[in-house]
Amino acid sequence: MADPSADDLRLLLDLQHTESRLRRARRQLDDLPEQRELDEVLQRIRSLEYEHDELRIELDRASAHQRKLEREIEVLGERRDAERTRLYDGSVANPREMKAVEAEVATTERRISEHEDTLLEVLEEVEVLEARGASLTAARDTALDEVEVLTVRRDDAAKDLLAELGELEAQRERQAGQLPDDLLERFTAAAERGGGTGVGELVDNACTACRIQLSMADVGELLGGPPLTTCPQCRRLMVVPA
Numbered sequence: 604m605a606d607p608s609a610d611d612l613r614l615l616l617d618l619q620h621t622e623s624r625l626r627r628a629r630r631q632l633d634d635l636p637e638q639r640e641l642d643e644v645l646q647r648i649r650s651l652e653y654e655h656d657e658l659r660i661e662l663d664r665a666s667a668h669q670r671k672l673e674r675e676i677e678v679l680g681e682r683r684d685a686e687r688t689r690l691y692d693g694s695v696a697n698p699r700e701m702k703a704v705e706a707e708v709a710t711t712e713r714r715i716s717e718h719e720d721t722l723l724e725v726l727e728e729v730e731v732l733e734a735r736g737a738s739l740t741a742a743r744d745t746a747l748d749e750v751e752v753l754t755v756r757r758d759d760a761a762k763d764l765l766a767e768l769g770e771l772e773a774q775r776e777r778q779a780g781q782l783p784d785d786l787l788e789r790f791t792a793a794a795e796r797g798g799g800t801g802v803g804e805l806v807d808n809a810c811t812a813c814r815i816q817l818s819m820a821d822v823g824e825l826l827g828g829p830p831l832t833t834c835p836q837c838r839r840l841m842v843v844p845a
């Protein structure tokens with residue numbers, strides 16, 4: 604097989620350059636700052652929603668406690684009123700029994716008062732939880748507005764990259780079409796093995812594909828050999844300058 608011409612080798616290196624730019628553009632698309640920013644806000648919304656769910660559970664518990672206390676206070680109040688009525692309606696005449704009923708009224712009053720103290724604490728807790736819930740909801744609404752803005756910005760940024768990708772793909776087609784078939788085949792096979800990079804160039808005693816510095820003996824041998832060979836380090840194709 605005849606050595607490829609200098610033009611073909613230049614074209615081969617150009618094709619590699621286009622391939623590398625294509626890979627970079629695809630990576631950038633996956634890793635757009637606008638996309639990352641958007642992902643961060645979406646993540647924040649998820650954690651706000653999680654926090655809100657947790658708060659909901661606490662609030663339900665506190666509200667149930669509130670209702671239970673209110674019911675108990677009502678029942679205790681009714682009991683106290685009934686006992687008081689007995690004190691004054693003449694149904695209790697015996698002084699000892701009277702004392703017992705008075706003591707019962709006092710005990711019930713004390714229990715009511717204790718319940719009311721607890722109820723106050725629970726009401727405060729409910730208030731605090733509701734305020735936190737409102738601020739979580741507000742934070743989520745703000746974040747949702749941000750998502751709208753960021754989505755537009757991400758789509759804009761992606762549009763430029765997608766256009767660039769389209770141009771690069773067309774350029775690759777053009778360059779590949781100009782290369783002799785056998786050279787393109789060798790390049791394609793080498794690129795598949797080499798993680799997308801199929802060819803390097805000997806520059807400053809190193810391979811531009813693997814960037815490994817070569818020994819003087821290797822360099823000497825390469826310079827004395829054909830213009831297209833194989834890198835002794837990474838086994839990719841290597842263009843040796845004349």
Ligand SMILES: [Zn+2]
Nearest residue numbers: 810813834837
């Ligand atoms: Zn190499």
